[in-house]
Amino acid sequence: MLGRIDHVGVAVEEMDAALELYRDALGLPLAHREVVEEQGVDAALLDVGEGHVELLAPLGPDTPVGKYLQRRGPGLHHVAYAVADIDAELDRLRGAGLRLIDETPRTGIRNSRVAFVHPGALGGVLTEIVEPAAGH
């Protein structure tokens, strides 16, 4: 079961300019910033209610977000739903016939456990499920 919208991921060309918009103009508090080498991104989480905006700046043009920017330009990249038990949820989604990118969870930002459903399975929407680490 999907618990809530955990975050929207936004692909950005340049993090400082994006923080000026989201932190300074929209007024969202910066909660966390982390380079996730495995995913090739400099990521920032800004709080909005219980959820977040996740800004994603690519570490290079050959990273997934770098390629996304070349293909689509900056903008909404994915949506993530919080789940209480990611293993059970992956089983459920697999059972519903949805094509997964990650058959098993991997470590995401702030020590969460995450997995992605293929955008082709959900009408072009790259969809993540996330089991936040304790305390988040």
Add this chain to the structure above:
Amino acid sequence: MLGRIDHVGVAVEEMDAALELYRDALGLPLAHREVVEEQGVDAALLDVGEGHVELLAPLGPDTPVGKYLQRRGPGLHHVAYAVADIDAELDRLRGAGLRLIDETPRTGIRNSRVAFVHPGALGGVLTEIVEPAAGH
């Protein structure tokens, strides 16, 4: 101040197929469905926590969502943040120098009051603020 992520808007080619994915495969309860003639869409709200997924099927090719589908294909269309006082929030965003699509609020789905910020002001992200009607 932005209170929480109220919903993500998803542009879909065909509502029945989209409901099979979001209601039946993902398991999100269908909360509301409404034709919003002014915006040229058949819209469905599915609950996820306090928020929603808003599926948007165009009423024709010359509607905003119809044109979006031709230009970008189906997928994430916008993100909406709930606010307690949309008039005050519009003033704040205008004061922060953000280009608005709607200078004053208009009526959205389920009698909410809504306004859109121009995607060019927020790194390509079409952004909505929404003051839900009482009871929602």
